[in-house]
Amino acid sequence: xxxxxxRAGLLGHPKWDWxxxxxxxVRADPDAVATLFARAERTLGRDPLPGRPQWTSGRAGRAxxxxxxxxxxxxxxxxxxxxxxxxxxxxxxxxxxxxxxxxGAAAAPLLHDALRTNDARLVAAALxxxxxxxxxxxxxxxxxxxxxxxxxxxxxxxxxxxxxxGLAAMLAALAEERTAAGRAVPDDALALLHRLTESxx
Amino acid sequence: MRVFDPHIxxxxxxxxxxxxxxxxxxxxxxxxxxxxxxxxxxxxxFADYFDSxxxxxxxxxxxxxxxxxxxxxxxxxxANDPRCRAVLDLIPRYLDKDGVVAVGEIGYDSMTPVEDxxxxxxxxxxxxxxxxxxxxxxxxxKAVGTKRTLDVVAESGIDPGWxxxxxxxxxxxRQVRDSGxxxxxxxYPETKMSPDRMVAILKEYGPExxxxxxxxxxxxxxxxxxxxxxxxxxxxxxxxxxxxxxxWRNPVEFYGQSGKLDLSDVPKPEGTFAGSSIARGxx
Numbered sequence: 288x289x290x291x292x293x294r295a296g297l298l299g300h301p302k303w304d305w306x307x308x309x310x311x312x313v314r315a316d317p318d319a320v321a322t323l324f325a326r327a328e329r330t331l332g333r334d335p336l337p338g339r340p341q342w343t344s345g346r347a348g349r350a351x352x353x354x355x356x357x358x359x360x361x362x363x364x365x366x367x368x369x370x371x372x373x374x375x376x377x378x379x380x381x382x383x384x385x386x387x388x389x390x391g392a393a394a395a396p397l398l399h400d401a402l403r404t405n406d407a408r409l410v411a412a413a414l415x416x417x418x419x420x421x422x423x424x425x426x427x428x429x430x431x432x433x434x435x436x437x438x439x440x441x442x443x444x445x446x447x448x449x450x451x452x453g454l455a456a457m458l459a460a461l462a463e464e465r466t467a468a469g470r471a472v473p474d475d476a477l478a479l480l481h482r483l484t485e486s487x488x
Numbered sequence: 489m490r491v492f493d494p495h496i497x498x499x500x501x502x503x504x505x506x507x508x509x510x511x512x513x514x515x516x517x518x519x520x521x522x523x524x525x526x527x528x529x530x531x532x533x534f535a536d537y538f539d540s541x542x543x544x545x546x547x548x549x550x551x552x553x554x555x556x557x558x559x560x561x562x563x564x565x566x567a568n569d570p571r572c573r574a575v576l577d578l579i580p581r582y583l584d585k586d587g588v589v590a591v592g593e594i595g596y597d598s599m600t601p602v603e604d605x606x607x608x609x610x611x612x613x614x615x616x617x618x619x620x621x622x623x624x625x626x627x628x629x630k631a632v633g634t635k636r637t638l639d640v641v642a643e644s645g646i647d648p649g650w651x652x653x654x655x656x657x658x659x660x661x662r663q664v665r666d667s668g669x670x671x672x673x674x675x676y677p678e679t680k681m682s683p684d685r686m687v688a689i690l691k692e693y694g695p696e697x698x699x700x701x702x703x704x705x706x707x708x709x710x711x712x713x714x715x716x717x718x719x720x721x722x723x724x725x726x727x728x729x730x731x732x733x734x735x736w737r738n739p740v741e742f743y744g745q746s747g748k749l750d751l752s753d754v755p756k757p758e759g760t761f762a763g764s765s766i767a768r769g770x771x
Binding site: 321322325326328329372374375404406 | 543
């Protein structure tokens with residue numbers, strides 16, 4: 288996903304002019320982002336973007352405001368502030384936009400913050416493409432946390448590519464614990480464990 | 489019976505309460521910012537608290553199908569501590585959040601000069617952000633405090649239809665009704681107001697511009713007393729429509745003035761009550 292893709296998805300939106308003005312406002316005065324970012328979702332709405340089910344109009348608009356904000360020299364601090372001062376929906380929008388911002392791995396601490404929460408939406412959003420910048424132990428903990436919280440594992444970007452023997456051991460231990468307690472293990476976790484043990488044998 | 493509890497401090501309540509409230513018909517709540525029992529000593533404590541009111545708490549409520557909105561403010565009691573005064577500078581950014589549909593609860597605790605200033609400043613914030621205000625009346629010296637509250641509301645220039653004056657009783661209800669403000673009643677197991685007394689007040693004044701809440705918090709309180717009051721109304725001969733007006737449509741109309749009240753994921757009740765939902769969007 289690129290900013291141009293999001294722009295294409297929003298073309299013809301009844302509040303398109305609001306968004307264009309908001310982007311210009313942020314480029315001219317980066318401090319304006321706090322207010323505009325907070326208001327973007329109720330202005331642009333929460334309908335999914337056509338053909339892009341992961342994105343709503345509001346979330347795409349917020350991502351484009353971050354793209355505008357990322358032209359500043361202190362972009363990482365500013366993006367971090369938008370996240371820390373955001374409500375849950377704002378934080379999810381930041382996490383989802385991170386891969387398209389010119390910041391390298393600098394915003395990885397935000398993933399750790401999201402993974403510390405008990406909100407399934409934030410945990411899932413932390414394991415998208417930007418999780419390439421998560422160290423492997425934190426990434427494994429994140430995946431197992433998904434299983435614990437009942438978050439479908441298709442939320443995890445590049446799951447099979449990155450899953451390793453360490454994750455397999457953690458999933459096997461979890462499965463053993465759950466089975467001993469007479470509790471179910473989510474099917475997608477069992478299937479992943481199966482794939483990992485197959486490939487190891 | 490569908491219930492919107494327009495004043496409840498869920499932060500202080502357990503997840504079992506959410507479960508019981510949902511089972512009894514509570515579909516939406518408004519949680520105003522207030523004190524937490526233990527006084528706070530720095531603005532950071534408030535920021536974390538406000539973040540939980542727009543983050544964790546709505547998420548927890550949603551697990552039980554309950555829609556959670558909040559009101560944000562610096563409460564009068566802690567406003568008296570100079571270490572907490574800078575909280576006022578934090579508040580504007582929260583008032584812009586989607587889930588924040590009012591300023592509150594503000595008003596008087598001990599009626600100090602600092603409380604005068606902070607109360608007036610936050611009524612001004614409500615006006616500039618286009619939000620209604622939830623105003624607490626003091627526990628001590630209540631009748632005098634209520635009159636002074638109404639004077640400050642009048643001086644602020646805010647439309648009284650955008651102000652809910654809460655914790656009223658037999659002595660204070662008349663002056664608030666006459667002011668044009670909405671009237672709030674907190675039904676408590678013992679102190680502020682009981683279901684039967686509430687029914688008597690409703691018989692005398694009617695159900696218009698009346699909101700009934702549990703104000704449940706960390707003290708002796710009961711989050712199901714809204715429902716008990718609805719049942720007491722029915723037993724006293726009020727119609728189901730009257731109960732729906734007091735326990736649902738009045739809070740929806742009052743907080744809906746923010747343009748941000750979002751009840752789109754609350755299931756429609758059986759029956760034909762009108763005006764039940766406020767669409768997403770607005771300002």
